[in-house]
Amino acid sequence: xxxTTGLSKSFHNxxxxxxxxxxxxxxxxxxxxxxxxxxxxxxLRCLNGLxxxxxxxxxxxxxxxxxxxxxxxxxxxFREIRxxxxxxxxxxxxxxxxxxxxNVIESLLIVKRMPKADAVAAGxxxxxxxxxxEKRDAYPSRLSGGQQQRVAIxxxxxxxxxxxxxxxxxxxxDPELVGExxxxxxxxxxxxxxxxxxxxxxxxxxxxANRVVFMDGGVIVEQGEPASFFQSPQTERARRFLNQxx
Ligand code: ADP
Ligand code: MG
Numbered sequence: 001x002x003x004t005t006g007l008s009k010s011f012h013n014x015x016x017x018x019x020x021x022x023x024x025x026x027x028x029x030x031x032x033x034x035x036x037x038x039x040x041x042x043x044l045r046c047l048n049g050l051x052x053x054x055x056x057x058x059x060x061x062x063x064x065x066x067x068x069x070x071x072x073x074x075x076x077x078f079r080e081i082r083x084x085x086x087x088x089x090x091x092x093x094x095x096x097x098x099x100x101x102x103n104v105i106e107s108l109l110i111v112k113r114m115p116k117a118d119a120v121a122a123g124x125x126x127x128x129x130x131x132x133x134e135k136r137d138a139y140p141s142r143l144s145g146g147q148q149q150r151v152a153i154x155x156x157x158x159x160x161x162x163x164x165x166x167x168x169x170x171x172x173x174d175p176e177l178v179g180e181x182x183x184x185x186x187x188x189x190x191x192x193x194x195x196x197x198x199x200x201x202x203x204x205x206x207x208x209a210n211r212v213v214f215m216d217g218g219v220i221v222e223q224g225e226p227a228s229f230f231q232s233p234q235t236e237r238a239r240r241f242l243n244q245x246x
Contacts, residue, residue: 001026001163001194002047006056008067009042009218016042018218019056024163024196029189031205031226032198034215035241040198043215044165047196048085049078060085061162083111086156090168092148094140100127100151101136107158126154130184146177150184157188164188166197200245206230214238 002024009017017039024030032040045051047060053067053074060081065074094103105123108114114122127133130150140148149169156164166185170178182204189195189208199205205212206226213223214233222235233239 001028002058002060002196004043004047004056004058007043007046007053007058008055009039009046009051010054015054016218017046017054020218020220022213022220024194026194027192028210029195029197029208030211030213031209032196032213032215033200033205033241034221035244038215039218040215041167044087044167044196044198047081048087048165049074049081050087083159084162086153086159086161086164088149088152088156088164088166088169090171092140092145092152092172094148094151094155096140099137099139100132100143100154103140103151104155104158107155111159122158123154126157127151129157130154131180144177145173146180149173149181153181153184153188163194163196166195166199168198168200170199170201202230202246214241216241 004022007020057066105119108119212229
């Protein structure tokens, strides 16, 4: 579903991703771990075309992008990739002047040009799926952080993406609201969604991930099944990281 080959990203002269080879299979749940500044967000953003690639290439659901392509070609391909990937951010990024339902159906109306009645029906189904059917007419400011993030997930699902990318989706939440968001993500995983999740929720990683990928300094240092990664990390850097966070 996802493959990067020699993917590099620099900001000015600072190389933030160094020749990353990364793969995600269909229906796989990959948790990306690593210290702050290790390049996790940048990797997710490169997968989605939110950052320009400095080098290498990637494929998402059959759409190839190579850093050597023309801007025009890359933009066209990333537009396609963005339709097939849903992204959920730490800050929910909902439109404050739109209701929960309006947030969810925006892309259906604008990108898919779906008739309003069909979009509303689809939006109601999506809100129900994240447990928020009764909040359809609420504005984000009237929702808790956990509810806002669930609306953001419903919005990302509206385009029926092949892959969901989550960048610390629970890091901005009060502790008592984390569980309801993780529950929705668990359900998605159970339904066979392909997911890449940056998170510090180690219990989620242990229970839900098929694979943990540990990054540091812009490279993948180590990866493996959660059970073996957490029990017996192979590298000193991973050991140090796990000691710090647990
Ligand atoms: P993580 O998500 O693992 O904390 P990031 O991908 O956000 O790490 O950042 C990796 C490195 O890239 C950091 O050193 C950060 O300062 C740098 N960086 C990220 N975005 C930008 C940007 N837009 N401009 C300059 N440097 C950036
Ligand atoms: Mg980050």
